[in-house]
Amino acid sequence: MQKRDKISLSVIRRLPRYYRFLDDLRSNDILRISSRELSERMGITASQIRQDLNCFGEFGQQGYGYNVDLLYNEICKILGVEKGYKTIMIGAGNLGRAIATHMNFGRLGFNLIGIFDNNEYVIGKKLMGIEILPNENLESFCGEYNPTAAILCIPKDSAQEMCDQLIHFGIIGFWNFSHYDLGLLNPNIVVENVHLGDSLMILSYRMQKQMEDVK
């Protein structure tokens, strides 16, 4: 699977983007592509593409380039999107409900099997065919079904406590929307903190800059 020992996070963060572009090429029935042409489409250097891919294997062929389908499937495997990690969601408020309905979990490597909330108005309702259960059921649910990933759509204040609890119940991967930086302490878990607010503030900064430059 992997040629090099330690693959840098910079490389890993680019993989999904390759994956998307290759998927696009596939849908357009493009069978082969050179690093140069892909680099032009993606706005990065061909050198970087070749370096990145060679962390994982030799997927190309001199004089030919890369077979789109083959490369797509390799990145699929590298990312592990066929694993379908059993996943629970904590918090079925506005954001949780939107994430649950909007994301194509199956294609992204996850399998949503449980949704939990403490609000009596949503408990018992269904989302994507899944009944929303009260948080108190978490332990027994995890005991029975052994999910490995959790999506946190809960407020900042309860995030760390919930995280600790879930680790105890066997969760090792967290997709965290709670405006809180999870995972600074525990090196045995994997966390993707999604900070939508940060992204918006960065846009604000850059718009400001852009407007100054135009002036």
Added chain:
Amino acid sequence: MQKRDKISLSVIRRLPRYYRFLDDLRSNDILRISSRELSERMGITASQIRQDLNCFGEFGQQGYGYNVDLLYNEICKILGVEKGYKTIMIGAGNLGRAIATHMNFGRLGFNLIGIFDNNEYVIGKKLMGIEILPNENLESFCGEYNPTAAILCIPKDSAQEMCDQLIHFGIIGFWNFSHYDLGLLNPNIVVENVHLGDSLMILSYRMQKQMEDVK
């Protein structure tokens, strides 16, 4: 505002995180903090903090550290979150509605003034006190209110076309949720592409890695 000429994106992307941690310190009535202590809380080096902040000015004091409130306000200004850019949202499906209700735009530098969709079932309904209008009203609306930012919660296929149109109507900043890499062509606009799927795939990769390592 700014000491150095060109500030790297790496630095900028860390600013909102400083902002959040400082906000937290404020709420806990902590008046001063040294780069060393902040570095321990944030899990980065003190050196990096001092370097980052010194891109913008000299906000600390030798032997004392940084005044939390002062630094918070400086970062506020740097990020431009007091600007309140007039903003429109395109697409009021699941995700759009959740974003509209969930984000605290005011605190993040934006002011949501219009929401647009083409689905007859949502047109006319209200979200956060704003009536959802049909896309055909976009031009006249922009002509009248001159928004500068747009949030795209629309499908991939229509993203580029919509973007081009909105540039024409005066939009310069895009917060893009459409699974499409906007802004590769036009250097006069500012784009924050939010790829939730990418984040999830990265989690998948890292969980896989984590499980291998434990074995």
Added chain:
DNA sequence: TAGATTGTTAATCGATTAACAATC
């Protein structure tokens, strides 16, 4: 075979960390 393009090494560039004089 000749042309194209990879995989990989070397060179460059930029970002992070360390060190320390300046100074509160």
Added chain:
DNA sequence: TAGATTGTTAATCGATTAACAATC
């Protein structure tokens, strides 16, 4: 004043880009 901690320069580290021999 003595201790603490900044701002800043220098050293290190890592990531990106360039170059090119290998080879399809």
